[in-house]
Amino acid sequence: YNLDDATSHVADTTASYLRLMKYKVPPAPPAADHYAGIGLLAHTDKNTVTILGQNDVQGLEIQPKDDNDSWVPVVIPEGAFVAIVGDALKAWSNGMVHSVRHRVVLRGEKERYTWGSFLMPKDDSTIEAPEKFVDKEHPLLYRGFTYAEFLSYFVSTLKDDALDVFAGLSTSPDVDDRDQLAVN
Ligand SMILES: O=C(O)CCC(=O)C(=O)O
Numbered sequence: 001y002n003l004d005d006a007t008s009h010v011a012d013t014t015a016s017y018l019r020l021m022k023y024k025v026p027p028a029p030p031a032a033d034h035y036a037g038i039g040l041l042a043h044t045d046k047n048t049v050t051i052l053g054q055n056d057v058q059g060l061e062i063q064p065k066d067d068n069d070s071w072v073p074v075v076i077p078e079g080a081f082v083a084i085v086g087d088a089l090k091a092w093s094n095g096m097v098h099s100v101r102h103r104v105v106l107r108g109e110k111e112r113y114t115w116g117s118f119l120m121p122k123d124d125s126t127i128e129a130p131e132k133f134v135d136k137e138h139p140l141l142y143r144g145f146t147y148a149e150f151l152s153y154f155v156s157t158l159k160d161d162a163l164d165v166f167a168g169l170s171t172s173p174d175v176d177d178r179d180q181l182a183v184n
């Protein structure tokens with residue numbers, strides 16, 4: 001892919017903020033209830049890309065694509081950063097990159113500190129896959145939308161599958177048939 005035009009478009013329309021997070025040590029005995037040790041519930045990031053760094057306490061876990069049952073710990077080497085793709089980049093790339101579900105689980109006896117740099121589209125920029133990402137094998141997955149619209153939908157519903165519900169385009173003929181029936 002020649003991304004020159006498209007990437008400069010995204011770079012022009014990006015905002016970012018930095019957030020520091022502190023995760024307390026879970027109360028002892030650990031795992032007293034289902035949520036003990038959960039530092040951050042499972043979610044996908046809604047922005048374009050998040051870059052995370054941490055102190056020496058691990059805890060980030062990701063869910064493999066198309067697998068709602070397992071969690072894989074991400075071991076971040078000291079001084080390294082992790083980049084997490086968010087829903088906005090997934091939509092813009094027409095699903096070429098995946099916004100992975102992730103969570104934070106605390107198991108040790110030390111506090112975990114992380115910092116995250118959250119890159120976001122500007123509120124009024126339109127997120128729509130460039131034509132070069134769309135073809136017969138890769139039909140358009142999401143309609144165009146502005147980041148502000150998407151975010152306010154997410155904040156008002158807190159649906160974790162907000163992207164699919166808000167902007168997902170059905171490519172299944174069955175659903176089209178059902179719509180037809182409803183209209184007729
Ligand atoms: O602190 C972490 O390791 C993850 C933070 C995170 O996923 C988020 O803030 O969206």
Ligand SMILES: [Fe+2]
Nearest residue numbers: 043044045102
């Ligand atoms: Fe996150």
